[in-house]
Amino acid sequence: QMNAVSNVARHDLVGSNIITQTYKGKVKRIVAKDNESINETWISDRDRFSYEGLSHENRLLSPQIKVEGTWKEVEWNVALDFAIRGLENNVINTHQSDKLGALASNTATLEEFHLLQKIVRELGSENIDHRLNVKNLDHAISLESNIKLLGLEGVDHALVIGSNLRLEQPMISHRLRKANLSGASIDVINAMAFDFNYRLNSENIISPNQTAATLAGVLKSVLQNAHIEVPDYLVEIEVSDIAMQLAEKLSQSNNSVIVLGEHIINNPQAASIANLVSEIAQHTDSTTLNVSATANSMAANMAGFVPGKDGLDVNAMLAADLKAYILLDVYPQYDFHHSAQAVEALSNDDTFVISLNSFKDDAVAQYSDVLLPIASFYETSGSHVNVEGEVQSFAAAVNAPNNAKPAWKVLKVLADLLELPGFHYADSAQVTSEVIHQSHKQHAHDESIDVKVKRGINVIWQKSPYAVDVLSRHAASLQATKIGQINSASMNKATAKKLEVSHDDEYLGVPVAINETVSNNCVFVNANHSTGVRS
Numbered sequence: 001q002m003n004a005v006s007n008v009a010r011h012d013l014v015g016s017n018i019i020t021q022t023y024k025g026k027v028k029r030i031v032a033k034d035n036e037s038i039n040e041t042w043i044s045d046r047d048r049f050s051y052e053g054l055s056h057e058n059r060l061l062s063p064q065i066k067v068e069g070t071w072k073e074v075e076w077n078v079a080l081d082f083a084i085r086g087l088e089n090n091v092i093n094t095h096q097s098d099k100l101g102a103l104a105s106n107t108a109t110l111e112e113f114h115l116l117q118k119i120v121r122e123l124g125s126e127n128i129d130h131r132l133n134v135k136n137l138d139h140a141i142s143l144e145s146n147i148k149l150l151g152l153e154g155v156d157h158a159l160v161i162g163s164n165l166r167l168e169q170p171m172i173s174h175r176l177r178k179a180n181l182s183g184a185s186i187d188v189i190n191a192m193a194f195d196f197n198y199r200l201n202s203e204n205i206i207s208p209n210q211t212a213a214t215l216a217g218v219l220k221s222v223l224q225n226a227h228i229e230v231p232d233y234l235v236e237i238e239v240s241d242i243a244m245q246l247a248e249k250l251s252q253s254n255n256s257v258i259v260l261g262e263h264i265i266n267n268p269q270a271a272s273i274a275n276l277v278s279e280i281a282q283h284t285d286s287t288t289l290n291v292s293a294t295a296n297s298m299a300a301n302m303a304g305f306v307p308g309k310d311g312l313d314v315n316a317m318l319a320a321d322l323k324a325y326i327l328l329d330v331y332p333q334y335d336f337h338h339s340a341q342a343v344e345a346l347s348n349d350d351t352f353v354i355s356l357n358s359f360k361d362d363a364v365a366q367y368s369d370v371l372l373p374i375a376s377f378y379e380t381s382g383s384h385v386n387v388e389g390e391v392q393s394f395a396a397a398v399n400a401p402n403n404a405k406p407a408w409k410v411l412k413v414l415a416d417l418l419e420l421p422g423f424h425y426a427d428s429a430q431v432t433s434e435v436i437h438q439s440h441k442q443h444a445h446d447e448s449i450d451v452k453v454k455r456g457i458n459v460i461w462q463k464s465p466y467a468v469d470v471l472s473r474h475a476a477s478l479q480a481t482k483i484g485q486i487n488s489a490s491m492n493k494a495t496a497k498k499l500e501v502s503h504d505d506e507y508l509g510v511p512v513a514i515n516e517t518v519s520n521n522c523v524f525v526n527a528n529h530s531t532g533v534r535s
Contacts, residue, residue, distance in 0.1 A: 020397035053474030097124030109382025126311025142445035163261020193517035217243030
């Protein structure tokens with residue numbers, strides 16, 4: 001007879017409620033758990049089948065230390081002692097705590113984010129970040145989500161910007177489809193055409209370099225129609241027919257939402273686009289839904305897993321010759337935007353790297369000095385924070401295999417061995433309580449708006465939907481599907497000519513697909529494998 005344990009799917013911003021069915025300590029099936037306000041009775045295929053990765057032969061099962069360039073399996077106490085001595089020799093005893101950095105995957109739990117940032121801050125460093133896939137954090141998106149998931153199906157109009165919701169946020173797409181079936185209209189601004197499973201009012205294929213200017217036109221039209229003075233930065237903007245129609249639809253709707261997707265995160269005007277969305281929403285009484293940062297990014301922000309005062313962001317860390325890192329389930333060739341530079345920086349001879357990972361990885365083995373095996377999804381207790389800010393806690397459904405341990409326990413023991421105060425937790429629920437009851441800082445962001453059209457070719461790089469996290473990448477059923485095998489650099493003929501590539505050539509290590517539904521001056525990459533050649 002199988003046991004059933006309530007859990008939370010951690011692959012996207014929804015945090016679908018699920019039942020983990022186990023037999024003899026192994027996860028055998030995932031089914032939906034009813035929750036009307038989150039996922040109703042539905043889950044995505046990614047939620048349903050990713051558990052297969054738990055039994056993959058590539059799991060990291062024992063602690064290892066690197067001795068004279070050779071990996072050696074050791075007991076936990078030996079590995080932890082080696083890690084502590086490395087931190088002491090490289091940053092603590094030399095009074096160089098500002099040369100310590102912490103980086104984490106956006107799939108970590110709320111408790112793991114909290115404990116790792118607490119360790120690093122107790123040691124005197126503010127070099128903390130989870131936004132590994134953002135090219136330029138000076139232009140990072142800041143936009144609140146102020147609509148409930150349940151509220152999405154009650155809207156009468158939606159404007160979706162920079163997202164293939166059906167594959168990237170399937171449960172959110174499901175809510176919008178229900179709204180559409182009830183009569184809601186949906187407009188889209190994307191860099192290429194996608195297969196939406198509902199009827200669109202308009203699908204506007206716009207170059208990434210034109211996105212900010214288009215939204216500036218929408219805002220200008222909204223303000224003019226409302227007889228509100230146009231700010232200086234909009235005076236020279238020409239309002240296109242597309243912008244006028246989008247503005248009219250938002251202004252005339254009684255309950256509209258603007259959805260900002262993850263294709264925008266590395267747009268050179270990402271911050272301005274988010275600020276324009278905020279302004280448009282304010283002047284059209286629209287709500288906003290920010291799905292630009294996925295998985296458990298909301299938990300990272302809640303835990304303060306971002307640089308503090310004088311702290312370095314991820315890109316600055318990699319350029320700063322730090323002396324030590326603690327990395328939490330990071331897989332560089334998938335997780336970093338600057339993957340080649342990341343591996344190079346982490347591989348410095350005088351940089352000591354402690355890696356907590358659930359799976360083996362050649363690049364991780366190359367730069368690490370200590371490998372600490374940690375529990376994966378379903379093997380640890382913790383919390384996922386969804387796009388509403390709802391903290392959803394879950395218990396472990398099964399034990400981690402062999403010598404792997406829950407990351408929150410590993411971090412707690414590291415803190416104890418470092419003799420840091422305030423880490424006397426009996427269970428992860430005590431960590432959760434500490435995070436929830438502390439004050440959460442509102443991080444200031446740049447509110448300026450740049451609407452000048454940028455030149456050049458813009459690359460939108462998306463991991464394929466079943467390569468978004470390490471567990472999904474190791475799930476055989478997901479990888480065998482057409483979606484799992486999506487691997488293309490799509491561009492139209494004009495862009496291909498500029499880049500001097502043709503069909504079936506490779507661009508950034510990905511096969512070229514000529515597709516006339518892609519906007520000009522754009523390459524849309526969906527990659528299902530790691531790469532070291534991203535620009």
